[in-house]
Amino acid sequence: MVHSMTAFARQEHAADWGSLQLELRSVNQRYLEPHFRLPESLRDLEPTFREALRSRLARGKVECTLRFEAAGAAEGLAVNPARLAELASALSEVRQAVNDAAPPDALALLAYPGVLESSGPDPEAVKAAALTLFEAALDDLMTGRAREGEKLAALIRERLTAIDGQVAEVRQLMPQILERQRAQLLERLESVRAELDPQRLEAELALLAQKADVDEELDRLVTHVAEVERQLTQKGPVGRRLDFLMQELNREANTLSSKSVVASTTRCAVELKVLIEQMREQIQNIE
Template sequence: MVHSMTAFTRLSRDAAWGSLHLELRSVNQRYLEPHFRLPDSLRDLEPTFRETLRRRLARGKVECSLRFESAGEGEALTINRSRLAALGFALQQVRAEIPDAPMPDALALLDHPGVVEAAEPDLEAIKAAAVALFEAALDDLIEGRAREGAKLAELIRDRLAGIGEQVATVRGLLPTILERQRSQLQERLAALQAELAPQRLEAEIALLAQKADVDEELDRLETHVAEVERQLSQQGPVGRRLDFLMQELNREANTLSSKSVVAETTRCAVELKVLIEQMREQIQNIE
């Protein structure tokens, strides 16, 4: 099945410790090129994410953005009792030495470094949830690439059918081309008031027919079309193979154009080039 390299997905996950928001975006690229934007507390997940991408994708520029929002940030506070007791003991010593020294109020005590501690979230649980969210988002991204790939394959098959029609048209024109060459040669001889022996005339016509013979090019075009169709049904990445086949199809179309001796075959060669270029543009997005 053909997969596109273009897709986007966004997923979120909520829990008691807060919420995670993840976006994955992929566009066409010659190789696999991942980019990550992760919170500092989850930065060590990047190697895991990178390896997961490497196992499941072959090509594309993939951007991953992960955002973490802590639940009740600034509210979950605890008192460090040992620190507070040490501070109280120190204040008693100060009062014993300086009875008139003003004592801090409760709010000032809470503001002292180390007395109030924010409850630390369960970082391991958050990391596990982030990995699961990333894998779910990657599943969704790959499904999107598959849907887009199916549309691209349909467009390419339409162009392949068009190439088949042009090849059939040129094949049907071959007898007419040969007869026209014979007539044109005889007209030129008549204009020059020249006369060739029948054997010489047939030899000249055979030489012209050989120069204009495009059977081999048409056969190769049909072979390449069949191979493109086969690749569209293959499992795994096929973009590079399809890109190579577009080069081969274009080569045969150019040869057909260079051998053209009548306007009809020139028109068919031009139409072939248009169809091949349309396929090539679509194939740039195929994994």
């Protein structure tokens, strides 16, 4: 199944301790290129997020934005009574041992490690919620990429059908093209009234017909079209293979154009190039 590299997903979570909002946005890129904007308190989740993206995506520039808003009651500070009692007991022992020891002020006591604590939410609970939120957003992103991929595949198949039509038209015109080419050459030779060697003339006509014969190019166009169709049904990333096939299709269209001897085949070659370029533009968004 074809997956686009372009998609967007958003998930939110609210709890007593606050709320989380997570956004995933992906666009086309040659390789997988993740970027993260995370709160400092949740920065250590980045390796886990990065590994999850690598396990499910192969290509694309992915921007992950996580926002955390703590509930109003969870933003204050609180004194740890047990820690403060331990500190007071230690200070009492110091004063007993050192009579002239100056007692610390309140700010100094609060600055002591462990005395003043944030009354914010449990960090582990927030991290667990963020991980769940990320997994849900990644599922949504994958669904969006698959949905967009189906649309791209449909557009490409329309162009493949049009290419088959152009190939069939050229095949139908080939007998007329070769006969017209032969007639034009004979008219030019007759106009100069040159003495012609019949065997040499036939050899030249055969060589010219061989140069103008595009059956091989048409066969390769059909083969490449079939391979593109096959790739559209494969599992996993196919964007790079499809891009290579567009180069091959374009090469055959150029050869067809260079061998053209009448306006009809030139027009078909131009139409083929237009169709191939339209497909190539769509394929740039395929993973």
